[in-house]
Amino acid sequence: NAGVMQNPRHLVRRRGQEARLRCSPMKGHSHVYWYRQLPEEGLKFMVYLQKENIIDESGMPKERFSAEFPKEGPSILRIQQVVRGDSAAYFCASSQPGRGSYNEQFFGPGTRLTVL
Amino acid sequence: SQQGEEDPQALSIQEGENATMNCSYKTSINNLQWYRQNSGRGLVHLILIRSNEREKHSGRLRVTLDTSKKSSSLLITASRAADTASYFCATDANSKLTFGKGITLSVRP
Numbered sequence: 001n002a003g004v005m006q007n008p009r010h011l012v013r014r015r016g017q018e019a020r021l022r023c024s025p026m027k028g029h030s031h032v033y034w035y036r037q038l039p040e041e042g043l044k045f046m047v048y049l050q051k052e053n054i055i056d057e058s059g060m061p062k063e064r065f066s067a068e069f070p071k072e073g074p075s076i077l078r079i080q081q082v083v084r085g086d087s088a089a090y091f092c093a094s095s096q097p098g099r100g101s102y103n104e105q106f107f108g109p110g111t112r113l114t115v116l
Numbered sequence: 117s118q119q120g121e122e123d124p125q126a127l128s129i130q131e132g133e134n135a136t137m138n139c140s141y142k143t144s145i146n147n148l149q150w151y152r153q154n155s156g157r158g159l160v161h162l163i164l165i166r167s168n169e170r171e172k173h174s175g176r177l178r179v180t181l182d183t184s185k186k187s188s189s190l191l192i193t194a195s196r197a198a199d200t201a202s203y204f205c206a207t208d209a210n211s212k213l214t215f216g217k218g219i220t221l222s223v224r225p
Contacts, residue, residue: 031211033211033212033213035213035215040217041217042204042215042216042217042218043159043204043206043213043215044215045212045213045214048211048212055211056210056211056212058212059212091158091159093159093213103146103147103208103211104149104161104164105149105161105213106161107151107158107159107160107161108158109157109158110157110158
């Protein structure tokens, strides 16, 4: 059973370009979470998705950032018109439905975005 | 505001010693989880303790939770050089995890 997969592992973009980060959850997991980690910081929650639904996007910047988790295929975190401040490690996590108070989240290896 | 705050920020010990890391939080939680992150890598889930549990063990790890004090501790016994990493506590209130800034543990061989 493969773990959470993210690609690319490293992404370099110039200011103004778009960044697309992909996350494939663990088999059997239908809940996906995106987190951002700045250097020397802990992870900050961005968005929580279930298949075709955004459940909680309270941590997402209001502009330029969007996320989706289609019925088929990976979850996508999209950052439009990137700026230097978007440089960070972006982690995806997944969990099983119906786990109640367990909600054990399994993390992918992350995508390290560098904006030049 | 930071939900999980770890203490100390950095800890350096000799191999074989025990390492104790603390975490405090502010609001009600469903559970509290501890993660490890090696430099430049992803997070590895270590242990989850539910709000109605007080202590949990997993191998060389022992986690306690005191909901009245809103605090948790992670004890790593008989530490090894391979335990060198950053450790994060994360609180789960409404499915999303809120992380502290982490504790950097260095285990000297």
